Amino acid sequence: MDFGTNPSQVPIGTSYIGGMGDFDTNLWSHPRLMAAATGEDWGTVFRTYRQLAGISQMKLGERVGLVQPDVSDIERGRRRVTSVEVRQRIISGLGIPPGIVAGAALSEALPVPALALTSPAPDEDLLARVTNAIDGCQRVDKVTLDWLDRLLAEHRRAEDTIGSRPLVDVMRQQLRTVVDLYAGARGPLEERVVRLASEHAQFLAWMAQDQGQSAAALAWYDRSHEWALEAGDADMAATTLSMKAHMAWSGGRGARCVRLAEAARWSAPGASLGVQGMAAQMEARGHALNQNGDQAHRLLDEAQELIVRAAQHPEDEPPWMYFYDETWFTLQRGMAALHFRDWQGAADHIAAGLDALPETYRRDGAWYRSCLAHALAGGGEPERAVAVAMETIPDASAIGRPHAWNELHTTAAVLMRQGGAEGRQLVDALQASD
Incomplete structure (x- = not known):
């Protein structure tokens, strides 16, 4: 079998070394390479793989079915891998082992009853309605969506304690459940299903971000933002932009952090006081990162005022803002001080x-x-x-x-x-x- 000329025939988990037909099954144990693949940072995957394997851009291109200029553009960040077919060629051609690449297909989700194992289960009648709504495209009712809302809230709080890794697969399954419910939703419930999908995507984005999977996080935030706009949800639309600002801050990109946080405010003027406060403090952190002290302190004061006002009417805040209070803001003050x-x-x-x-x-x-x-x-x-x-x-x-x-x-x-x-x-x- 000629592995050198047909990348699709390379066994999963096997990698080339030196382009000579030899394989090193330990290549994908390298932490930098694994981290890049997990986050689908294909430019870093290409560069790191070539360095470890000692091959040229042309040789790597032969393995993944790309010409050398395309490999170069991906490595330099001038081109993004958006095609599912190209993505699969990369996975197969480089022998990326199963379980490393983030964003597994939602179609691999477990059936709805499995969700009952991870959170308090609904009664048998409700569980039957959820299952039937998916399998038979029957109408969705308010009680079903109320249960899924509660399930999401419980998973958010569980993630604070146990971290994101144990919950990623569960939340992908749960999002698939919500997406499947869309076919059976009618009237106001249809909008609510889209809103619920947006909240699930935002949570998945946060968990990807928490694990350092930047590419996957950005993709989920974009999907969440799109669904939020479709549902007319100003709070979630603004939140996704604020969280992308947080990602920019984490990456040391102060100017981008400021621009995204500003967009969170002007693009969603109907957002709650708490959501506006989050955007203001993110803008402040971007200015702090850029050593703009006056702007940072002014915006921190503004954010604190919004938080105090939001605390007077907690019922007006979206459920995912449960953590946002003066304790959390005090910690953010400390983070800004670190920059200075x-x-x-x-x-x-x-x-x-x-x-x-x-x-x-x-x-x-x-x-x-x-x-x-x-x-x-x-x-x-x-x-x-x-x-x-x-x-x-x-x-x-x-x-x-x-x-x-x-x-x-x-x-x-x-x-x-x-x-x-x-x-x-x-x-x-x-x-x-x-």
């Missing part, structure tokens, strides 16, 4: 926010404790920094990857530059837990 190297201000705000953060927010707790450790290290308090970091390692390792985990490594680097023993102590602890 106001180490003491950052430590004070983050510590105050953590003291008020419920224990159920385990994933967020790991993230903000890692940021607190960074602030303490930057402020010249290495012993306190290491103590906080050590406390954070278990949760950061279990459910805080990649964000909290990376922040702990940043803290270790700060401490190492300071030359004390604390840096080496933290590095050793991180390596032992890796």
